[in-house]
Amino acid sequence: MKITQAWLAAAALAVGAGAAQAQDFDNQLKARQGQFRIMALNLGVLGGMARGTVDYDAEMARMAAENIATIASLHQGAMWPEGSDNMELDGTRALPSIWDDNADFLSKWGAMGEAANSLVAVAADGQQGLGPAVGALGDACGACHEAHRQPSE
């Protein structure tokens, strides 16, 4: 947080506010949206197996679940600088509530990590366990999206 503020102050001094600032958050947006894409890609593997549209493969399921859990374990601070919400920037649906109630955001991120770890624990044990574990992970995704992401369109 302190580093972000110092960085912001420096950026404001150097180039002024506005468009330059938005451009400077481009990397942060790409990084944080990239991690959601990595999770979505791996969820696709697990969800396809859970639904039965893809043949179950224990090793693939294990790796996909571990990838999601690994993303969940990343420290999030660097990806979410203050001022990178949807009121300040285009190209993001991140609501200001992420910063206004950061503890809630982080606790929901943590809950997602726990659901991902539970998925890792069962992923290689057979197709039948996937459905409930993927469902629980989906609940964790939804809880945060409900509170902290602007609905689409």
Place this chain on the structure above:
Amino acid sequence: MIRATLAVCAVLAAGAWWATGGTRLAPGDLDVTEGDAAAGEAVFWAAGCASCHAAPEAEGENRLVLAGGQAFPSPFGTFRAPNISPDPDAGIGDWSLVDMATALRHGVGPRGRHYYPAFPYTAYAHMTDRDIADLWAFLRTLPPSDAPSADHDLSFPFSIRRTLAMWKWMNAGGDFVLDTGGDPQLERGRYLVEGLAHCAECHTPRDMFGGLQEESWMGGAPNPTGDGRIPNITPAALDWSAADIAYYLESGFTPDWDSAGGHMTDVIENMAKLPASDREAIAAYLKALPPVSSDG
């Protein structure tokens, strides 16, 4: 002359008073008098009662305590969901099945008072006698709450409930929208979508009086509680397969493995509790809708 004018006015006023009062059902109007609480639970989740009537932020088992208190901003003011728990004083514990049916079918309370259509009775009016009786039986098994219901905060003239008689005359009592051609799965889907789950309340745009615009049925609408839009879910915009729609309603995952957000997460929590055949029926219904252009 003055006396005659006054007399005419009095008759007109009495007529208006009578005409704007609420319709009441009588016990003989219902074919079913004893509900099955176990069957009523599925009706309860399909109808999304807890989504509005549970206390704000309630989760898990607490969603079954229908204490009310959630606020719903609108162009007409802020509506607040009342306590509908079985508490006889704070809730609706002293109601009869006929009171319940009158509320759901006509949007009218036990003392003849009109309810505001934030309570989606224009959709619930499609409910079968059996489902109303089962839902009522289930509601009576839920924990009571003595939390008092909060008043709505509406601007004049919407604060006068008798104006709702006019609104109902314009907007209530409609038939089903989709022509199913008699297909049983589509009929089940239509009953769920247009009736219990009242999807059109958010997914269909409204006219200036808050009435649903049937010509744009499920064509998307402004988000009533925030930024952005509620999406168009007709085949003009929603090109997912029926299986994908059913899975989304079960899990919240879109075909590209994004997950639902906003108010829809709550809807999915309800839909996930229904039998798979119901989610498949909803999906079939959505695929059968006439396409509505999102530009319209």
